[in-house]
Amino acid sequence: MDFNKSEEHLAIEASIEKFARNEMAPLARELDEKSEFPMELWRKMGQLGYCGLLLEEKYGGSNLGAVGSVLAMQAAGRGGADQGTCLSWASHMVIASLNIQTWGTEEQKEKYLPKMASGEWIGAMALTEPGSGSDASSLTTRATLKGDKYILNGTKMFITNGPICEVAVVIARTDPEKKGASGCTAFIVDRSMPGWYAGQKLDKMGMRASPTSELVFENCEVPVENVLGPVGMGMKGVAFSGVNWERTILAAPFLGGIEYNLEQCIKYAKEREQFGRPIASFQAIQHKLAEMAACIEAAKLLVYRQAWMIDHNLPCIKETSLSKFFLAKLVGFIADEAVQIHGGYGLMKEYPVERFFRDWKLASIGGGTSEVNKNIAAQLLLK
Numbered sequence: 001m002d003f004n005k006s007e008e009h010l011a012i013e014a015s016i017e018k019f020a021r022n023e024m025a026p027l028a029r030e031l032d033e034k035s036e037f038p039m040e041l042w043r044k045m046g047q048l049g050y051c052g053l054l055l056e057e058k059y060g061g062s063n064l065g066a067v068g069s070v071l072a073m074q075a076a077g078r079g080g081a082d083q084g085t086c087l088s089w090a091s092h093m094v095i096a097s098l099n100i101q102t103w104g105t106e107e108q109k110e111k112y113l114p115k116m117a118s119g120e121w122i123g124a125m126a127l128t129e130p131g132s133g134s135d136a137s138s139l140t141t142r143a144t145l146k147g148d149k150y151i152l153n154g155t156k157m158f159i160t161n162g163p164i165c166e167v168a169v170v171i172a173r174t175d176p177e178k179k180g181a182s183g184c185t186a187f188i189v190d191r192s193m194p195g196w197y198a199g200q201k202l203d204k205m206g207m208r209a210s211p212t213s214e215l216v217f218e219n220c221e222v223p224v225e226n227v228l229g230p231v232g233m234g235m236k237g238v239a240f241s242g243v244n245w246e247r248t249i250l251a252a253p254f255l256g257g258i259e260y261n262l263e264q265c266i267k268y269a270k271e272r273e274q275f276g277r278p279i280a281s282f283q284a285i286q287h288k289l290a291e292m293a294a295c296i297e298a299a300k301l302l303v304y305r306q307a308w309m310i311d312h313n314l315p316c317i318k319e320t321s322l323s324k325f326f327l328a329k330l331v332g333f334i335a336d337e338a339v340q341i342h343g344g345y346g347l348m349k350e351y352p353v354e355r356f357f358r359d360w361k362l363a364s365i366g367g368g369t370s371e372v373n374k375n376i377a378a379q380l381l382l383k
């Protein structure tokens with residue numbers, strides 16, 4: 001594995017970090033407090049070409065690949081301190097746009113991807129339901145073929161970008177006779193199709209700039225040409241194929257977030273004085289900083305390696321499962337130590353470590369919980 005960054009990687013990293021420091025970071029606290037997505041900023045990101053990092057050039061993207069996109073999203077997390085916006089951004093690029101690029105027909109790609117690359121249309125992916133989370137394959141949303149349309153009925157839960165999306169990749173059951181992952185199909189649903197709406201925006205502990213909601217389908221009419229991938233392959237094809245990408249690109253803003261936290265702690269430890277000297281002079285604080293730095297290096301290696309494997313078309317389900325739960329541990333440890341170093345001030349909203357302490361928790365839940373990822377890794381170890 002080559003640790004040298006290409007010219008292209010260095011350029012996109014520098015550009016996104018500068019943007020994040022100048023444009024995202026100043027808004028982060030207010031967006032968190034108001035639980036608001038920065039739509040104006042998003043439009044700017046679209047103009048700068050940031051919304052289609054994984055898409056091919058012919059659809060308006062920059063085709064950065066996994067390593068390039070990890071470096072870009074890490075830079076966003078490092079500079080912007082706004083994990084919520086990064087979550088919406090990464091979800092739009094990976095579980096919505098990339099799934100359409102991977103599984104779509106040329107007609108579907110031409111219709112949807114240029115508008116998604118430019119940020120004009122925001123994407124979502126709707127798999128989880130109120131009764132099916134970790135056991136996603138037990139989903140009950142039904143899609144029934146009637147003439148040249150599928151009629152969708154059911155409710156999706158916890159959908160990132162639900163309230164703001166124009167397009168959603170939706171997984172529904174087309175064959176009720178088949179249980180589990182079989183008999184499910186993916187659809188591209190857009191706002192021109194009647195019969196679907198977002199439920200109320202959910203009020204979350206963290207990631208508050210990223211809007212989350214239910215998506216409700218009531219006799220929603222989806223033309224047959226909007227089936228994504230083969231009928232019956234919604235879970236086994238579309239949903240499962242994107243898992244490695246999801247666990248890689250969505251991890252990247254957390255990498256930047258932990259770097260940002262360490263930066264904040266070093267600054268604070270040098271400024272804050274107790275017992276007549278900066279707290280940075282206490283060995284207990286120095287050890288915390290050293291441990292945080294070691295965890296950051298370990299986290300980076302885990303995510304870079306799986307990104308490199310994806311770019312080299314190597315199977316990496318074991319690597320991404322191991323990394324998913326271990327990264328969550330590292331990120332949680334750093335979030336905790338960052339607040340500890342800030343003492344009482346660490347609990348105050350004016351310090352970004354407080355926000356990260358709430359945001360990081362999604363790392364152990366979203367896109368497959370830590371327990372489920374341990375199950376997958378253990379099955380592979382024991383087979």
Ligand SMILES: Cc1cc2nc3c(=O)[nH]c(=O)nc-3n(C[C@H](O)[C@H](O)[C@H](O)COP(=O)(O)OP(=O)(O)OC[C@H]3O[C@@H](n4cnc5c(N)ncnc54)[C@H](O)[C@@H]3O)c2cc1C
Nearest residue numbers: 125126127128133134158159160365366367368369371372
């Ligand atoms: C902010 C946010 C954004 C999200 N965005 C999206 C999105 O865009 N699209 C989408 O489709 N979904 C999304 N999700 C859903 C997310 O993927 C699920 O929350 C996650 O898969 C867990 O499902 P659950 O919440 O129903 O928990 P459950 O599956 O009910 O799990 C509850 C607990 O039981 C444990 N558990 C469950 N099964 C096992 C088992 N077999 N062995 C051991 N332990 C087990 C879990 O690890 C967990 O600790 C989002 C969730 C959140 C919170």
